[in-house]
Each structure stands twice: as structure tokens, then as C-alpha cells.
Amino acid sequence: MATIAIIGGHGKIGLLTARELTDAGHTVRSVIRNPEHTSDVTAVGATPVILDIEATTPEQLAAATGPADALIFTAGAGPDSGPARKETVDHRGAVIALEAAIALDARFVIVSYLGADTPATGDDGWVAYQRAKKAADDAVRTSGADWTIVRPATLNDEPRTGRVTIDDALTGGTTSRANTAALLALLATTRPAPHRVLNVVDGDTPLVDAL
Numbered sequence: 207m208a209t210i211a212i213i214g215g216h217g218k219i220g221l222l223t224a225r226e227l228t229d230a231g232h233t234v235r236s237v238i239r240n241p242e243h244t245s246d247v248t249a250v251g252a253t254p255v256i257l258d259i260e261a262t263t264p265e266q267l268a269a270a271t272g273p274a275d276a277l278i279f280t281a282g283a284g285p286d287s288g289p290a291r292k293e294t295v296d297h298r299g300a301v302i303a304l305e306a307a308i309a310l311d312a313r314f315v316i317v318s319y320l321g322a323d324t325p326a327t328g329d330d331g332w333v334a335y336q337r338a339k340k341a342a343d344d345a346v347r348t349s350g351a352d353w354t355i356v357r358p359a360t361l362n363d364e365p366r367t368g369r370v371t372i373d374d375a376l377t378g379g380t381t382s383r384a385n386t387a388a389l390l391a392l393l394a395t396t397r398p399a400p401h402r403v404l405n406v407v408d409g410d411t412p413l414v415d416a417l
Contacts, residue, residue, distance in 0.1 A: 208395045209233040211271035211312075213259060213303045214281025215252060216243040218363075219317060222387035223278060224252040232395060235271050237281075260294045264305035271306070276313035276394035279303045289334035296335065300342035307351055313400075314351045315393045317386065318343050320359040320376060320405050343403075354393050355403045358386045364408070371409030372416045379407035389413055 210227055214220045215236025224234045228251030236252040237259065238244070247254040257270050259281055271277070279300050283291040300316060307314035318339050326336030346353045358381035366384035385408055393399055397417045409416075 207231045207233065208275040209235070209273065210394050211255075211274045211277045212236045212252070213267075213277060213279045213299070215247055215254070216240070217280050217282065219361075219383050219387050219390070220278075220280040221246065221250050222366075222384055223280065223390045225250040226387050226391035227394070228252060230391070230395070232391075235274070237267070237271065259299040259302060260291075262302060264302050264309060267302055267306040268309045271310070274307075274310055274312045276315060277303055277307040277310070278390050278394055279314070279316040280390070283335075283338075285331070287331075289330060292331070292334045292338040296338035297341045297345075301345050304346055304349055304351060304353075308349065312352075313394060313398060314346065314349075314353045315390055316342065316346055316353070316355055317390070318355050318357045318403075320357045320378070320381075320407075322357060347401075347403075352398070352400050354399045354401075356386065356389060356393070357403060357405045359405075359407045361386070367408065368413050369408070369410050370406050370413060370416050371411060372404050372406050374403075374405060376405040376407055381407050385413075389417075392417065 216238045234252035236247045244254045283295040322339045359379040364382040
């Protein structure tokens with residue numbers, strides 16, 4: 207069994223991923239900022255680690271999670287945050303987690319979004335989000351880590367089907383958070399996809415076969 211750290215452990219995908227992993231017998235340490243979220247994390251079988259990704263270093267993060275086989279980065283500043291927090295969480299937070307993974311010799315799996323390489327247009331918040339995610343993905347791709355980038359399309363809360371489409375040519379669609387979590391759990395444990403960017407939408411192919 208593996209030991210996995212999830213950065214952004216109280217987000218919807220983070221909680222679903224923890225449940226996927228703990229149900230399979232793996233050990234999960236979920237990094238969260240707010241101590242009031244501890245009970246939600248323990249309810250899915252994970253161990254809470256209280257740490258603010260915006261106010262830490264890679265060394266402190268690695269020490270807080272302890273030895274791990276993989277780090278999964280699902281954290282995000284959220285749609286109501288301003289450009290500054292998108293930079294400190296979605297970009298800089300991801301780089302801190304990446305460097306912690308390298309220090310721990312752990313696999314690094316990060317959630318991005320479909321189309322992150324395409325310059326965004328629209329309001330300042332969306333443009334800031336695209337720039338932050340693109341910068342994070344670029345840092346991951348040029349690192350020496352054992353990495354995988356997962357790029358779901360528009361997220362929904364439909365039930366887990368365990369069936370997806372993974373294709374470089376995808377440009378749109380929808381992806382359930384539950385299927386995204388199932389994919390993350392596989393990538394962190396039994397089905398690694400090193401140095402790959404995975405565009406994923408809900409589909410008809412079982413996850414294992416899609417990988």
C-alpha cells in the first residue's frame with residue numbers, strides 16, 4: 207500500500223480522491239489550511255495536516271507530510287478570489303508542492319484544466335487563473351520530477367462511472383469530479399503516467415484502459 211499526500215485536501219476533488227485511496231487501503235495525509243475542516247477530512251479516512259500553502263516552504267511542506275509515494279495537488283484559490291491569490295495558490299503553491307515532491311522523491315500529480323495552454327480572454331479573474339495554471343504546468347513540465355498533469359474539462363458533480371475519454375485532441379466537454387478523483391488515485395498508485403499531460407472528459411472507456 208502507498209502513502210499519498212493531497213494538497214488541497216478539503217476541496218471537492220481532494221475529498222473524493224482521499225476516499226478513493228483510503229477505500230483501497232492506502233494511507234492519505236490531506237493538507238488543509240483551516241482547522242475547522244478537520245472532521246471532513248477524517249470522515250473520508252485521511253489524516254489532516256494543518257498547513258497554509260501560501261505561507262510555507264517546500265521544506266516545511268515535505269516535513270509536514272512526511273515520506274510519501276506521491277503528492278497530489280488539487281488546491282485552488284477558488285472562483286471568488288482575486289488575481290493575487292490565484293498567483294499565490296494556483297501557481298506558487300503548486301511550485302512549492304512540486305519542490306516538496308522532488309525533495310521526498312515522490313510522484314507528483316497535479317490538476318490543471320483543459321485548455322490551460324491557450325491564452326484566456328475575458329474578465330481579469332479568468333485571465334489571472336489561466337496564467338497561474340499555465341505557469342504552474344510549465345514549471346512541472348520542465349522539472350526533474352516524476353510528474354503527470356491532469357486536465358479535466360468543465361467539472362460537474364455527477365456520480366463516478368469510472369469511464370472516461372483521454373485524448374490529446376480534446377477541446378471541450380465535461381468531466382465529473384468523481385471520475386477525476388478516481389483517475390488521480392490511479393495515477394498516484396497503480397497506473398502512473400510519467401511525463402504526460404492527460405486531457406480527460408467523461409466517456410465510455412474504463413479508466414485503466416484509457417490510461
